[in-house]
Amino acid sequence: MQASQETLVTPAPQQTSLLFFIMTFSAIVPLYFESVRMLAGLVFLGLLVTLSFKSYQTTIYPINKMEKTWIYIAVMYAGFFILNYFLHTPYSKDGEWRNAAPVFILLFSYWYFLSIRLNLQKQIIKYVALSSIAVAVILLAVELVMTDHFMGYRFGLTLDGSRGLAAIGFILPLTTILLTILWLQNRSWLYFILMLIGLLLSGLNGSRTSFGLVLMPILAGLVFLLAWDRTFSRKIKIWAIIVITSLVFMSAFLAKDKIKDTFTDFSAMEKGEYMSSMGLRIAMWDTGVIALKDHWFLGVGPSDYKTHIVSVVNKTDYSPEVKGFISGVMQIHNQYLMTSMLSGVVGLISLLFFLGYPAWVFLKSFKEDNGVASVVSVGLMLGIVFVMFFGAIFTYTYTTIFYMLAMSSLVSFFTKRRA
Numbered sequence: 001m002q003a004s005q006e007t008l009v010t011p012a013p014q015q016t017s018l019l020f021f022i023m024t025f026s027a028i029v030p031l032y033f034e035s036v037r038m039l040a041g042l043v044f045l046g047l048l049v050t051l052s053f054k055s056y057q058t059t060i061y062p063i064n065k066m067e068k069t070w071i072y073i074a075v076m077y078a079g080f081f082i083l084n085y086f087l088h089t090p091y092s093k094d095g096e097w098r099n100a101a102p103v104f105i106l107l108f109s110y111w112y113f114l115s116i117r118l119n120l121q122k123q124i125i126k127y128v129a130l131s132s133i134a135v136a137v138i139l140l141a142v143e144l145v146m147t148d149h150f151m152g153y154r155f156g157l158t159l160d161g162s163r164g165l166a167a168i169g170f171i172l173p174l175t176t177i178l179l180t181i182l183w184l185q186n187r188s189w190l191y192f193i194l195m196l197i198g199l200l201l202s203g204l205n206g207s208r209t210s211f212g213l214v215l216m217p218i219l220a221g222l223v224f225l226l227a228w229d230r231t232f233s234r235k236i237k238i239w240a241i242i243v244i245t246s247l248v249f250m251s252a253f254l255a256k257d258k259i260k261d262t263f264t265d266f267s268a269m270e271k272g273e274y275m276s277s278m279g280l281r282i283a284m285w286d287t288g289v290i291a292l293k294d295h296w297f298l299g300v301g302p303s304d305y306k307t308h309i310v311s312v313v314n315k316t317d318y319s320p321e322v323k324g325f326i327s328g329v330m331q332i333h334n335q336y337l338m339t340s341m342l343s344g345v346v347g348l349i350s351l352l353f354f355l356g357y358p359a360w361v362f363l364k365s366f367k368e369d370n371g372v373a374s375v376v377s378v379g380l381m382l383g384i385v386f387v388m389f390f391g392a393i394f395t396y397t398y399t400t401i402f403y404m405l406a407m408s409s410l411v412s413f414f415t416k417r418r419a
Contacts, residue, residue, distance in 0.1 A: 016051065016054060016118055016120075017120060017123065019047055019050065019051055020047075020051060020114075020115065020120050020123075020124075020127065021123075021127045021131070022043070022047060023044055023047035023048060023051065023111075024111075024124065024127040024128060024131055025127070025131040025134075025135075026040045026041075026043040026044040026047070027040070027044050027108075027111070027405070028128070028131040028132050028135055028402070028405070029131075029135055031135075031171055031401060031402055032135045032136065032139045032164075032167065032168075032171075033135070033139065034398075048110075048111065048114070051114055051118065052114060054118070055114055055117035055118050056117070061116055061117045061118075062116070062119060063113075063116045064415055064416075066361055066411060066415040067112075067121065067411060067412055067415060069357065070112075070358070070407070070408065070411045071109050071112060073350075073353045073354055073357050074105050074106075074108075074109045074354065074404065075105075075106060075109050076350055076353070077102070077350040077353065077354040078102035078103070078105035078106050078109075079102075079106070080343060080346060080350050081099070081102040081302070081342070081343055081347065082099055082102050084298075084301055084302070084343045084344070085099055085301060085302045087301065088299075088300065088301025088302070088303055089303075090303065091303050092303040092304070092306075094302070094303060094305065094330075095301065095302035095303030095304075096303075098302040098342070098395070099302065100397050101394055101396065101397050102400075104397050104400055104401050105400060105404055108401060108404040108405065109404070111404075111405075112124075115408075115412075116412075121412035121416060122412065122413070122416050124405075124408065124409045124412065125181070125182065125409035125410065125412070125413045127409075128175075128178060128405045128406060129175055129179050129182060129194075129409075130194075132171060132172075132175040132178075133175055133179060133194050133197060133198055136168075136171075136172060136197075136198070136201055137201075139156070139159065140155060140201060142159060143155065143156075143158040143159050146158050152257075153204065154204065154205060154206040154207075155168055155172075155206075156168030156169070156205055163398075165205065166207075166209075166391075166396070166399070167396075167398045168201075168205045168210070169202075169205045169207035169209040169210040169213075170209060170210075170213070170387075170393060170399045170402065170403075171398070171402045172198060172202040172205060173202045173209075173210050173213035173214045173383070174213065174380070174402060174403070175198050175406075176195060176198030176199050176214060177213075177217050177376060177377070177380045177406075178406060179191055179194045179195040179198050180195050180217070180373075181373045181376065181377065181410070181413065183195050184371075184372055184373045184376070185373065199214065199247060199250075199251065200250075202214050202251070203251045203253075208259065208262065208387075208390070209390065209391060211252065211259070212383050212386055213380070213383040213384065213387060214251050215248060215251065215383065216379045216380065216382045216383030216386065217376045217377075217379035218244055218247055218248055218379070219248075219379060220375045220376055220379025220380075220382070221372055221375060221376050221379065222244050222245075223375070224372050225237055225240055225244075226241075228370060261276070261277060261278075262278055264276070265279050266278060269282060274318060274319065274322045275319065275325075279322075280322065280325055280326070281333045281334075281390060283316075283322050283326060284326055284329075284333050285332065285333070285334050285337060286316070287309060287312055287316060287326055287332065288309075288334060288337035288338070288341060289337065290316070291309055291312040291341055292337065292340055292341055295308075295341065295344070296340060296344065296345060297344050297345055298344040299340060299341055299342050299344035299347060300342070302342050305341060305342055306330075309326065309327070309332070310327045313326045330395060331391075331392035331395040333391050333392060334388070334389055334390070335388035335389075335391065335392045335393055335394060335395075336348065336351070336388060336389065338392035339351045351394075355381070355384065355388070357411075358377075358381055358407045358410060359378060359381035359382075359385075361410075362374050362377040362378045362381065362410070362414060363378060364414075365377075365414040365415075366378065373414075374414065377410055377414070384403075
């Protein structure tokens with residue numbers, strides 16, 4: 001029945017495709033340039049409304065079970081977070097601010113549903129990847145003009161400080177993997193060059209998050225090449241291994257300072273000094289575990305998080321500097337602890353579905369076609385699951401939005417390719 005429905009659906013008109021691309025581009029620009037969020041947001045919403053009216057002129061659209069399930073899971077995750085906010089009174093401005101990310105999940109769930117109604121879900125991976133890498137190159141040009149010296153340059157930091165650094169450290173690696181999958185699909189030199197640009201810019205970000213998100217898919221591709229692939233000759237495999245190893249070393253070299261800092265931080269912690277990047281994370285995790293002891297089932301809610309975490313950290317033995325830092329930040333650098341604290345055990349379960357379902361789609365695709373693109377995507381999800389232990393990435397709108405864009409694109413890419 002599904003196949004017969006899809007044959008009745010004609011491709012979206014070129015004008016509709018262009019408008020959807022512009023809408024997607026306008027959603028991605030503010031993730032790099034926050035200052036244009038108002039203008040870009042108006043363009044996005046205007047086109048969203050326009051294309052919504054256009055989409056309902058067609059009554060048949062090819063949505064499959066996996067795409068539908070992904071929308072349900074995203075809505076469930078966001079909806080439960082928002083519901084939990086209303087269930088925990090009194091409300092606070094901090095709690096209201098924390099609702100921004102789940103609201104955007106709902107908005108981009110509709111963006112994804114609209115792409116399905118317009119029969120554009122095969123194209124959105126291109127729209128997302130090309131928009132992101134184009135804006136990244138523009139940002140690089142802007143920062144290079146602003147930079148007086150290039151020693152110690154970190155992509156994203158010059159224009160937008162720590163916010164830009166964090167955004168780039170998550171968005172660029174995901175963009176690079178999207179471009180990698182597009183290159184694996186058609187072996188285009190354009191996608192290959194853009195993939196290398198994405199990899200270079202991810203390395204220039206110089207963060208552990210960026211390095212981890214790039215490393216996992218690369219290693220997954222290497223394991224596939226050595227353990228599963230039977231199509232390439234030994235000579236090609238040797239060259240591929242050389243290239244992959246070179247990419248890993250290049251990424252490690254660009255992020256060498258942060259990698260070196262990790263070992264230094266652990267050495268300092270052995271002496272009881274926690275006022276460092278990793279030391280503060282360990283202290284925050286410890287504080288989060290203590291804060292969860294009496295609130296693991298329902299959580300404390302978004303509004304009461306800050307008050308609760310301050311009261312807990314003040315009872316610990318950490319130094320005043322560490323206590324002051326933890327009291328001032330908006331998250332404890334662990335998505336699993338953060339979600340549990342805000343939404344309890346049900347929130348944690350919804351988070352695991354939100355992270356785990358795309359990985360399940362990629363694994364299912366690999367079982368059916370043994371494709372390297374599926375393995376690379378699984379590697380990406382492993383990287384995301386891993387870095388979530390070191391950052392509450394869904395606390396912020398810019399990383400949450402791009403996660404929705406990238407995962408929605410990949411879910412449709414693999415389900416439509418299988419169909």
